[in-house]
Amino acid sequence: MNSKKFFIAFIATFxxxxxxxxxxxxxxxxxxHMAVPALFRPEADFKANFLILVLGQIVIAFFFTxxxxxxFGSGGGVAGGFRYGLLLGLLVCGANLIRYAVExxxxxxxxxxxxxxxxxxxxxxxxVGAIYRPPSTTx
Amino acid sequence: xxxxxxxxxAAYLFMFVWGWLLNGVVLKDVYAQWQNLFxxxxxxxxxxxxxLIGQALLILAFVMIYASGFAGxxxxxxxxxxxxLELAAIGMRMAIYAVQPFPGxxxxxxxxxxxxxxxxxxxIVGVIYRPxxxxxx
Numbered sequence: 001m002n003s004k005k006f007f008i009a010f011i012a013t014f015x016x017x018x019x020x021x022x023x024x025x026x027x028x029x030x031x032x033h034m035a036v037p038a039l040f041r042p043e044a045d046f047k048a049n050f051l052i053l054v055l056g057q058i059v060i061a062f063f064f065t066x067x068x069x070x071x072f073g074s075g076g077g078v079a080g081g082f083r084y085g086l087l088l089g090l091l092v093c094g095a096n097l098i099r100y101a102v103e104x105x106x107x108x109x110x111x112x113x114x115x116x117x118x119x120x121x122x123x124x125x126x127x128v129g130a131i132y133r134p135p136s137t138t139x
Numbered sequence: 140x141x142x143x144x145x146x147x148x149a150a151y152l153f154m155f156v157w158g159w160l161l162n163g164v165v166l167k168d169v170y171a172q173w174q175n176l177f178x179x180x181x182x183x184x185x186x187x188x189x190x191l192i193g194q195a196l197l198i199l200a201f202v203m204i205y206a207s208g209f210a211g212x213x214x215x216x217x218x219x220x221x222x223x224l225e226l227a228a229i230g231m232r233m234a235i236y237a238v239q240p241f242p243g244x245x246x247x248x249x250x251x252x253x254x255x256x257x258x259x260x261x262x263i264v265g266v267i268y269r270p271x272x273x274x275x276x
Binding site for chain 2: 072
């Protein structure tokens with residue numbers, strides 16, 4: 001494993017997940033979340049737990065990158081990263097469908113989370129695939 | 140393709156039974172303490188098909204990721220993939236904990252259950268799905 005490339009890919013993925021999460025879930029889906037206030041922490045409570053959110057995103061980005069490097073790193077590239085990210089987005093969407101059946105989420109929230117996560121992970125896959133490239137072979 | 144379908148069906152059946160045992164039996168009393176965060180039993184039953192579809196989608200994506208990048212590694216590769224995916228899921232649970240008022244106890248139990256579940260899912264897929272062998276000419 002190329003540790004330097006791994007580290008750069010991991011950091012770039014984390015930065016992307018952090019910004020995307022703020023824009024998609026924090027801004028774009030803000031009204032949808034407000035529709036069921038009992039399911040979300042109040043602002044002050046959320047701010048008190050903000051560090052846990054960031055740590056969680058670091059953990060996601062680390063293992064997302066590690067799985068790519070372990071499974072696809074030797075020849076994945078951008079296309080492999082996109083495919084892997086898309087599959088991971090669908091996996092998380094499956095988990096959200098289960099949550100929808102047991103938690104009183106609205107269909108708007110379910111749809112927003114699923115679409116957001118597919119975009120988020122597919123784009124993360126492209127980032128990781130673009131940074132963690134196999135060494136080019138010289139003729 | 141046959142092994143892919145077999146791996147999918149076996150892992151799916153395991154996830155269904157495990158999900159019922161863990162959430163419906165073992166953690167039943169824990170969930171009962173936080174009823175306000177969950178749908179009523181009647182409502183859940185009316186949406187039960189979404190659980191089946193969600194589990195199917197999750198397992199399908201798992202087997203596809205395994206087949207794309209980890210096939211050939213056998214049981215250990217399956218277990219490693221399951222563990223890595225679940226560790227990423229623990230990151231997601233941390234993010235969920237920060238924004239939704241779930242008790243920490245529920246996040247911890249869910250994460251421990253998830254680590255066991257995904258390791259076994261990985262082992263099942265690793266045992267059953269093997270890339271087609273190339274025959275020497």
